[in-house]
Amino acid sequence: MVSIQELDPSASPLDHYGWELRRRREEHRLTQQRLGDVIFCTGSLVGQVETTRKVPTREFSERVDAALGTGGTLSRLIGLVLRSRLPAWFRPVAELEARATYISTFQTQVVYGLLQTPGYARALLAVDYPDKAEEMVAARLERRRVLERDEPPALWVVLSEAVLMQKAGDREVMRGHLAHLLTFRDNPWVQIQVLPFGAGEHTGPMGPFTLFRFDGDPDIFYIDGYDRGHMTANPPVIKERSFGYARLQATALSVEDSAALIARVMEERHGD
Incomplete structure (x- = not known):
């Protein structure tokens, strides 16, 4: 077990976060238990975060910032912490998502990560990463924040119909997930099409x-x-794939018909 006194804030984003949390808590002369009471969690959880045994969430960070008057310090750090929990090979992709002004994607088996619900993401990640599923879900949800910016990227998604049929989690998870996709019908920056069988x-x-x-x-x-x-x-690859994607868009159902199909699958396959 890592002792909090041994934490090096320069070792990793998570170490920096734990070190900063402890420093801010002690400045206010609060025990871990007392801070936990204030932010509606256990003192044990506060201690686990301080010693890097537990990855914090954004909600935890925002509550601590409000309780300790940090000016948003931990809420700013949490983005770095959660990004560091992504698989190393995928971090460059997350950086592309954060910088892009236009994202167009074709998905054949699962819904694109930026549109996944917590339950759906948890069902997928728990298969290969049962011990890290929760922190990886938090990292995936952090990626979704790019869609909440004042100037979000334009996102165009073409889903194979198989994505709607492939079960992830129980019926409630799938129903909630498809309902989530339907919430984007009125979003001018997110367009979803389904490529039917x-x-x-x-x-x-x-x-x-x-x-x-x-x-x-x-x-x-x-x-x-x-x-x-x-x-x-x-450039030749970009030209070829851009043209190929335009053909996928032309072949897929319209945005309106796609929403109707998603709603139908939600009721017929995953309804009560």
Whole structure:
């Protein structure tokens, strides 16, 4: 077990967070238990966060900031902490999401991470990472904050119909997840289309991929792999995949018909 006295705030974002939490708590002469009482959690949880045995959440951070009057210090740190909990190979992709002005993605098996609910994400991540599922869910939810900015990226998602059929979690989780997708119907910056089974052959047989566009920087093409991905800014690849994506959009159901299909699947397959 790491002693709090041994924490080096420069060792990692999580160490920095634990060190800062302890420093701020002691400035106010509060015990771990007393701070826990104030922010509606256990003193044990406060201690686990201070000693890096537990990854904090954004809600925890905001409550501590309010209780200790930190001026938002921990709420600013939590973004770095949660990003550090992403798999190392995926962190560059998360950085692309944070910088992009336009994201277009095709998904064949699961919903794109920025649109996942906590329950859906937890069901997926618990399969391979049962001991780290909660912190990885928190990291995935942190990625979604890019859609809440004053100037969010434009996000266009084409989902294979198989994504709607593939169960993740129980019926309640799936129903809640599909209902969440429907909340984007009136969002001008998020467009969701479904590529139906009846579409037959299409231009995305190699699997899921994403195109990132930026203001002033070259476009990036990213394709998923089992435990790593591949990205490139090669102009011929960008041209080919951009055209291929446009064809997927043309082949898929309209945004309105896609929403109707999602609602129908939600009721018929995952309803009461």
